[in-house]
Amino acid sequence: xxxxxxxxxxxxxxxxxxxxxxxxxxxxxxxxxxxxxxxxxxxxxxxxxxxxxxxxxxxxxxxxxxxxxxxxxxxxxxxxxxxxxxxxxxxxxxxxxxxxxxxxxxxxxxxxxxxxxx
Amino acid sequence: xxxxxxxxxxxxxxxxxxxxxxxxxxxxxxxxxxxxxxxxxxxxxxxxxxxxxxxxxxxxxxxxxxxxxxxxxxxxxxxxxxxxxxxxxxxxxxxxxxxxxxxxxxxxxxxxxxxxxxxxxxxxxxxxxxxxxxxxxxxxxxxxxxxxxxxxxxxxxxxxxxxxxxxxxxxxxxxxxxxxxxxxxxxxxxxxxxxxxxxxxxxxxxxxxxxxxxxxxxxxxxxxxxxxxxxxxxxxxxxxxxxxxxxxxxxxxxxxxxxxxxxxxxxxxxxxxxxxxxxxxxxxxxxxxxxxxxxxxxxxxxxxxxxxxxxxxxxxxxxxxxxxxxxxxxxxxxxxxxxxxxxxxxxxxxxxxxxxxxxxxxxxxxxxxxxxxxxxxxxxxxxxxxxxxxxxxxxxxxxxxxxxxxxxxxxxxxxxxxxxxxxxxxxxxxxxxxxxxxxxxxxxxxxxxxxxxxxxxxxxxxxxxxxxxxxxxx
Numbered sequence: 001x002x003x004x005x006x007x008x009x010x011x012x013x014x015x016x017x018x019x020x021x022x023x024x025x026x027x028x029x030x031x032x033x034x035x036x037x038x039x040x041x042x043x044x045x046x047x048x049x050x051x052x053x054x055x056x057x058x059x060x061x062x063x064x065x066x067x068x069x070x071x072x073x074x075x076x077x078x079x080x081x082x083x084x085x086x087x088x089x090x091x092x093x094x095x096x097x098x099x100x101x102x103x104x105x106x107x108x109x110x111x112x113x114x115x116x117x118x
Numbered sequence: 119x120x121x122x123x124x125x126x127x128x129x130x131x132x133x134x135x136x137x138x139x140x141x142x143x144x145x146x147x148x149x150x151x152x153x154x155x156x157x158x159x160x161x162x163x164x165x166x167x168x169x170x171x172x173x174x175x176x177x178x179x180x181x182x183x184x185x186x187x188x189x190x191x192x193x194x195x196x197x198x199x200x201x202x203x204x205x206x207x208x209x210x211x212x213x214x215x216x217x218x219x220x221x222x223x224x225x226x227x228x229x230x231x232x233x234x235x236x237x238x239x240x241x242x243x244x245x246x247x248x249x250x251x252x253x254x255x256x257x258x259x260x261x262x263x264x265x266x267x268x269x270x271x272x273x274x275x276x277x278x279x280x281x282x283x284x285x286x287x288x289x290x291x292x293x294x295x296x297x298x299x300x301x302x303x304x305x306x307x308x309x310x311x312x313x314x315x316x317x318x319x320x321x322x323x324x325x326x327x328x329x330x331x332x333x334x335x336x337x338x339x340x341x342x343x344x345x346x347x348x349x350x351x352x353x354x355x356x357x358x359x360x361x362x363x364x365x366x367x368x369x370x371x372x373x374x375x376x377x378x379x380x381x382x383x384x385x386x387x388x389x390x391x392x393x394x395x396x397x398x399x400x401x402x403x404x405x406x407x408x409x410x411x412x413x414x415x416x417x418x419x420x421x422x423x424x425x426x427x428x429x430x431x432x433x434x435x436x437x438x439x440x441x442x443x444x445x446x447x448x449x450x451x452x453x454x455x456x457x458x459x460x461x462x463x464x465x466x467x468x469x470x471x472x473x474x475x476x477x478x479x480x481x482x483x484x485x486x487x488x489x490x491x492x493x494x495x496x497x498x499x500x501x502x503x504x505x506x507x508x509x510x511x512x513x514x515x516x517x518x519x520x521x522x523x524x525x526x527x528x529x530x531x532x533x534x535x536x537x538x539x540x541x542x543x544x545x546x547x548x549x550x551x552x553x554x555x556x557x558x559x560x561x562x563x564x565x566x567x568x569x570x571x572x573x574x575x576x577x578x579x580x581x582x583x584x585x586x587x588x589x590x591x592x
Contacts, residue, residue, distance in 0.1 A: 008247075012366050012367075020377075023374055023378050029495050033144065038375040039213055039346060040154070040161070041372055042368060044133075044164060047362060048223075049189075052226075061233045062181055063185075066188065070190075070193040070196070072190075073189065073193025074193040076161060077193070078198065078200055080157070081201035081202060085201065093489065
């Protein structure tokens with residue numbers, strides 16, 4: 001058991017705990033963007049592929065770098081772009097209500113509509 | 119530590135902080151987009167830092183630089199184009215595809231690392247710190263790569279969504295798992311080298327395919343979450359192999375996210391992870407067709423005009439969407455109807471079951487695409503107490519998650535948390551036929567005296583309802 005391994009395991013375990021703590025607070029409405037956004041975060045493999053490229057010096061190694069680079073770049077770029085597209089749709093919108101005709105008494109305040117959806 | 123080393127390590131730390139804060143900002147729809155952008159900024163910082171390290175160290179060969187640049191360009195372009203062009207209804211398979219390539223890249227890092235050591239020092243001298251994590255990375259990364267590809271194929275309809283099982287499948291899986299673990303342990307112990315690692319990779323890839331094939335459509339939200347967690351773990355293992363801290367941190371964060379979602383989804387179906395992996399549940403996409411005879415009880419039908427009248431004169435309406443909505447791509451029609459009702463003064467909300475659809479939060483994304491305000495989207499715990507004073511529940515393409523049979527023991531959905539739609543004053547179900555859901559049992563909701571069935575395709579029915587509503591809404 002080397003000290004490097006132990007330091008790495010420490011970081012891994014603590015990051016897991018931080019992850020659990022942060023992610024349990026994400027509402028169900030955002031579960032798909034959460035999944036897609038965390039998908040993008042594991043696109044950090046692209047850094048690993050670049051580090052790997054520095055040690056490649058055989059034909060097999062070069063081919064591996066090429067394939068891994070395609071995979072990782074697709075993961076990271078596609079992941080962030082698609083998550084952004086999704087979250088853009090979750091921008092706050094006024095709930096379209098007209099003061100209800102005395103259904104339940106609680107007339108909602110008129111929403112401050114910037115861009116009318118109707 | 120050199121000044122350069124300190125600078126790069128600080129930047130990697132900053133990137134990791136951006137990932138955590140980015141995920142933290144996802145706790146509200148209002149800040150989530152900023153969170154994702156912060157996370158992307160952290161990623162850009164990590165990549166640029168690595169470019170600086172490569173330029174500083176001067177050990178990368180010209181060929182490797184070229185290969186890296188070409189690969190990154192192709193991948194980035196492919197990712198950008200698909201992410202821009204994809205339709206929102208095709209989102210589950212795209213998320214699955216990106217998950218696959220991430221896992222594949224992680225496994226390739228370990229493999230590539232082994233190849234580079236093979237050339238120089240010899241594999242037998244590698245410390246266990248590297249060989250063990252290489253074993254785990256290739257195993258997990260391989261399974262998640264092929265498994266996610268199969269899942270994406272199933273979600274896209276290229277591979278049948280129903281469980282594909284064959285006799286002896288489980289025995290074969292067990293055998294493959296044994297081969298994978300045995301070769302992994304051999305490699306970890308310093309024997310066999312690259313050929314053994316190759317055996318491990320091949321058995322992991324085949325195992326990924328065989329594990330995912332027998333899993334039915336209804337279990338997809340759990341499976342995608344689990345595969346996501348696996349990719350995160352594989353990336354963290356790749357970080358152990360090449361001793362890269364950003365990979366370990368980011369991989370662990372994703373592992374945690376996937377783990378939590380897996381548990382939430384499995385709980386929402388009241389199914390254990392082992393029984394889901396064992397597969398065979400779910401009969402695949404529902405059959406359209408003529409009305410099969412209802413098992414018992416009478417089924418009441420409703421006309422479009424009558425349904426529109428009831429909706430128009432309700433004061434509180436809850437809409438319960440399910441996978442049928444996504445399959446019919448009727449989200450725009452549904453939201454238009456909801457907006458018209460809300461504009462008429464009706465209190466409208468959406469009751470969304472955690473496993474409605476094919477991935478966690480699938481319905482929410484579809485509704486958001488059609489401009490539904492997220493404030494109207496309620497989860498199980500929020501909406502269930504509200505059904506008692508709801509006038510009309512409109513069920514669109516949801517089935518098993520509304521079946522009151524879940525409250526009784528002894529059937530396929532027993533114990534599954536359901537939406538208590540039968541507590542409402544009346545229920546309108548839009549459905550093509552009385553066909554079964556994934557659980558393969560009759561939905562007792564349909565024979566409830568308060569329930570009225572509107573037999574039609576969701577898109578057609580919703581458009582007709584909107585037109586019918588025009589007579590009452592001005």
